[in-house]
Amino acid sequence: xxxxxxxxxxxxxxxxxxxxxxxxxxxxxxxxxxxxxxxxxxxxxxxxxxxxxxxxxxxxxxxxxxxxxxxxxxxxxxxxxxxxxxxxxxxxxxxxxxxxxxxxxxxxxxxxxxxxxxxxxxxxxxxxxxxxx
Numbered sequence: 028x029x030x031x032x033x034x035x036x037x038x039x040x041x042x043x044x045x046x047x048x049x050x051x052x053x054x055x056x057x058x059x060x061x062x063x064x065x066x067x068x069x070x071x072x073x074x075x076x077x078x079x080x081x082x083x084x085x086x087x088x089x090x091x092x093x094x095x096x097x098x099x100x101x102x103x104x105x106x107x108x109x110x111x112x113x114x115x116x117x118x119x120x121x122x123x124x125x126x127x128x129x130x131x132x133x134x135x136x137x138x139x140x141x142x143x144x145x146x147x148x149x150x151x152x153x154x155x156x157x158x159x160x
Contacts, residue, residue, distance in 0.1 A: 028110075032103050034077070037062065038070050039107045042079065045096050046104035053092065061138075079103065 028039040040060055044051055051059075057067040071094065074080045079100035085091035096104065119127060 028107060031106075031110075034074070034079075034103070035070070037066065038074055039103075041067065041070055041074065042096065042100055042104040043107050043111070045080070045094060046101055046108070049095070051094070053094070074100070 028034050028036060032039070034042070037060060041056055044056060044059060048055075053067050053071065054064055056071075057064045060067065071080065071082065075082060079097055081095045081097065083093045083095070085093055122130075
């Protein structure tokens, strides 16, 4: 994405999400992308600076900011989706649907573990002395 469009991975992900779900708000984007709201806000600032999106405050609720992709951003988003699908196809060639589903479950469990660890204080643990079984 950086080479072809001069945008970061998070910016590309935001464009793809907004191309498929145009009504998403900043907090929604942060939750889906898995970053904090300030990271999304910075990415949106840059995308707006590059002329790839516009932001307008909702007249009914000034707290709500509507995000709209420009035509150029929509083209970039379509191309980004194509590139992502091509990479995914290449990575998963020869892997059965059952194995991919098992991998997805395992990765989801790992992500859930990370989230629960982030919510609770880190216990003192010396990982250098942990042995693999």
